[in-house]
Amino acid sequence: MELGEKVKYLRNKKKMTIKNMSELTGLSTGFISQFERGITTIDVKHLNKIAEILETDITTFFTTEHPLQPSVEQDIIVRGYLRPYIQHVNRVVHFNLGRFNDDLTMSPEYIEIMPNETKEVPAPYTHDGEEFLYVLEGVLTLSWGDQDIKLYAGDSAHFNSDYPHNWDNMSDVVTKVIIVHAPKSTN
Incomplete structure (x- = not known):
């Protein structure tokens, strides 16, 4: 533009x-x-x-x-070729799937998680709101309390974020996930 x-x-x-x-x-x-x-x-x-x-x-x-x-x-549409890059933290690349609008409460993201060499699931934590995960490709390991649950392409999880949780890619290939935080994540 x-x-x-x-x-x-x-x-x-x-x-x-x-x-x-x-x-x-x-x-x-x-x-x-x-x-x-x-x-x-x-x-x-x-x-x-x-x-x-x-x-x-x-x-x-x-x-x-x-x-x-x-x-x-375009105030409500995000074209794939214009998808805003949010951040690259450790082995996770975040892309925004929604508009940058303070009036909206959800925060939808497309993320790509590189393989984890240590194969250790990060420690569970809590935060306000709720979370939705949908695995597009690869294997996502969801740490839910003291359980580790593998989610495969097509699997999803939707939960209150006040329960100890975390997730990571324990496989040897890139894992692609849609994640939605509500209200918007402040991380």
């Missing part, structure tokens, strides 16, 4: 018109329209002002980590 498209997306998300933006920046409506369509460029001073008005940091316009998408439809 181009710079102007990102500005337009954020402006629309704040339900702000081009006229509002013009009044707040001192730039003409025609200029703002042309900038958002990629017809003209903008200087850093005005881009900083726009970022301030949109209550964001100027770096938001240049980052690709969490792609901004330009339509109302």
Whole structure:
């Protein structure tokens, strides 16, 4: 997505018109329209002002980590080719399957867990909310209290997270899982 498209997306998300933006920046409506369509460029001073008005940091316009998408439809859709990468912790790669929206309570993720060389299930722990796991590929070992349960492709688990639990990949191949935390995980 181009710079102007990102500005337009954020402006629309704040339900702000081009006229509002013009009044707040001192730039003409025609200029703002042309900038958002990629017809003209903008200087850093005005881009900083726009970022301030949109209550964001100027770096938001240049980052690709969490792609901004330009339509109302895209406020609820995450395209596979634009799936935002969240983090890579130890041997687990997390991808967000939902929109970054503070109004929503679920946190759906697609994760890929690399094989565990030690073959030891991590210690169970508790947290608020509930958790849903669906194994797409590989074998996931769910530690549930003092039990270790293997989940295979097509298996799922849904539970209150206040019971001691954890999970890991004890196999020799990558395990792919859909996981949903509700409310959103703060980890």
